[in-house]
Amino acid sequence: MEKIAIMSGKGGVGKTTVTLSLCNALLKEGYKVGVLDADLTGANIYNVLGKGEIDVAEDINMFLPAEVKLGNNNLQLMSLAHIIADGEPVLWEDLDFASAAQQLLEKTKWDKNTDFLLIDVAPGTPPENQVIITLMDSVLLVTLPSFLSDSNLIRSVELCREFKIPILGVVNNLTHYECSKCGNIDYIFESKASWIEDYNLNVIWNLPIKKEIAKRGYFDTLSLTEFHKSRKSPTLLKPTDPVFKRKAVKFALKNIRITKVMKGAIKAKELFVGK
Numbered sequence: 001m002e003k004i005a006i007m008s009g010k011g012g013v014g015k016t017t018v019t020l021s022l023c024n025a026l027l028k029e030g031y032k033v034g035v036l037d038a039d040l041t042g043a044n045i046y047n048v049l050g051k052g053e054i055d056v057a058e059d060i061n062m063f064l065p066a067e068v069k070l071g072n073n074n075l076q077l078m079s080l081a082h083i084i085a086d087g088e089p090v091l092w093e094d095l096d097f098a099s100a101a102q103q104l105l106e107k108t109k110w111d112k113n114t115d116f117l118l119i120d121v122a123p124g125t126p127p128e129n130q131v132i133i134t135l136m137d138s139v140l141l142v143t144l145p146s147f148l149s150d151s152n153l154i155r156s157v158e159l160c161r162e163f164k165i166p167i168l169g170v171v172n173n174l175t176h177y178e179c180s181k182c183g184n185i186d187y188i189f190e191s192k193a194s195w196i197e198d199y200n201l202n203v204i205w206n207l208p209i210k211k212e213i214a215k216r217g218y219f220d221t222l223s224l225t226e227f228h229k230s231r232k233s234p235t236l237l238k239p240t241d242p243v244f245k246r247k248a249v250k251f252a253l254k255n256i257r258i259t260k261v262m263k264g265a266i267k268a269k270e271l272f273v274g275k
C-alpha cells in the first residue's frame with residue numbers, strides 16, 4: 001500500500017479537491033484506493049462522498065472504514081467526522097492532535113488489497129502533519145500561484161526535507177479562468193513560483209478554476225502521466241541541497257535581535273505554558 005499525503009501551506013487552496021481528483025483518476029485506472037481525511041478540524045471529504053457506515057471491529061480494536069462511491073467506483077473512507085456528530089466542533093479538551101491523526105491512520109483496517117492510501121492533511125505544518133508525514137511514502141504539494149500561498153508552502157517543503165520525505169511534486173491549482181461565454185483566459189495570480197525550480201520539484205498539474213469543479217468537488221478527467229512518472233523518481237531533498245532560501249533564512253536568524261514583537265511572543269508563551 002503506497003501512502004501519499006496531500007499537503008499545502010495554506011487552507012482553501014485545493015487539497016481536498018486534489019485528493020478526490022487523484023483518487024478518482026486512480027480508481028478509473030483500476031487501482032484500489034483508501035482515503036483518510038486527516039484534516040482533523042476541517043474534515044469535509046464526506047461532504048462530497050457521503051459518510052457511509054464505519055464500524056468498529058471490537059475483537060481487534062480497529063475501525064472498519066466506510067465504503068463510499070466516487071463516480072462508478074468504490075473506495076474506503078475514514079475521518080474524524082465519522083466519529084463525532086455533525087456540526088460538533090473539535091474542541092476536545094485533552095485531544096492530542098498528533099496522536100489522534102496517527103491513530104486514525106493506524107487503527108483503521110484498510111482493505112489488504114489497497115494500492116494507494118491518500119491522506120488529506122491539515123494546512124501548514126501542525127504537529128499532526130509532522131507525525132503523519134513520517135509515516136508516508138511521499139508527499140504531494142498543493143498551492144496556488146499567489147505569493148502568499150507560495151511563501152507558506154516553502155515551510156511544508158522544508159518540513160519534508162527535515163524528515164527526509166520524498167516529494168512527488170506540486171499541483172498548481174486555480175491557475176487560470178476560462179470564460180464560459182467568450183473563451184477569454186485570465187491568469188488571476190501573477191506569481192511565477194520560481195522556488196519550484198529552485199527546489200527541483202515537478203509540476204504534476206496546472207488546474208484551472210472551473211464552476212463545475214466547485215460544484216462537483218473534483219476533476220473528472222485528469223491524466224496520471226506526470227503523477228506516475230514522479231512516483232518512479234520522487235524528489236528527496238537532502239540537508240545539503242544548495243537552496244538559496246534556506247541559507248537566507250539562517251543568515252537572517254543569526255543576525256536578528258530580540259525585537260518588541262519577539263518580547264511580546266515570549267510574554268504570550270509564559271501566559272499559556274508557564275515560565
Ligand SMILES: Nc1ncnc2c1ncn2[C@@H]1O[C@H](COP(=O)(O)OP(=O)(O)O)[C@@H](O)[C@H]1O
Pocket residue numbers: 008010011012013014015016017018173174207208209210211213214215217
Ligand atoms: N480548480 C477549482 N475550480 C473550482 N473550484 C475549486 C477548485 N479548487 C478548489 N475549489 C473550491 O474551492 C474551495 C476550497 O477547496 P478545497 O479543496 O476544499 O481546499 P482545501 O482542502 O485546501 O482547504 C472548495 O469549495 C472547492 O470546491
Ligand SMILES: [Mg+2]
Pocket residue numbers: 015016017039042044120
Ligand atoms: Mg480540505
